[in-house]
Amino acid sequence: QKEVEQNSGPLSVPEGAIASLNCTYSDRGSQSFFWYRQYSGKSPELIMSIYSNGDKEDGRFTAQLNKASQYVSLLIRDSQPSDSATYLCAVITSYDKVIFGPGTSLSVIP
């Protein structure tokens, strides 16, 4: 079992729809969780960090964390073509290592 897993996609959604990206992790003691966006040929850019169970909203983005289910998600409301990118989930494990998931490719269709 990989330490951080994501649906590889590609995930396609129409413009204006909600995109839902999922991430699961294996280390139950993990405490810090991050979502990064990476455009083709560019470096990852931090979108959200979340540390507590529940939802955290920032503009069109909402991160959801459920530590009991070892699951973190990212919702993008009113998706725009400019949201088309690869989304990386990162987890800091109980042994203080940053583990990245393989990423989910999102395509927003105009």
Add this chain to the structure above:
Amino acid sequence: KAGVTQTPRYLIKTRGQQVTLSCSPISGHRSVSWYQQTPGQGLQFLFEYFSETQRNKGNFPGRFSGRQFSNSRSEMNVSTLELGDSALYLCASSLEIPGQGAADTQYFGPGTRLTVL
């Protein structure tokens, strides 16, 4: 505040050569991590430095090495380059080491694109 900078941005080398990449973290950040990113393998952790000490190392051969200086700037070196070393090398900095709450958020530099011929 200036972001993470990496030099050079692009590099072309031939097999057998060695290369040194440089990373300057965000001012005040003391932790620097290096990653290799390839289309097939995704983002793979190379090593992490804090206060000039290597704290963690990924599963890469000994040809990959690094160091951190007292001003937190970091370099990584790859010796005896192989074709498979062609990749985007990313440096990320954070205020503190992982596990320190909000201070462990990593910010990435633009990367160095290494091509080995």
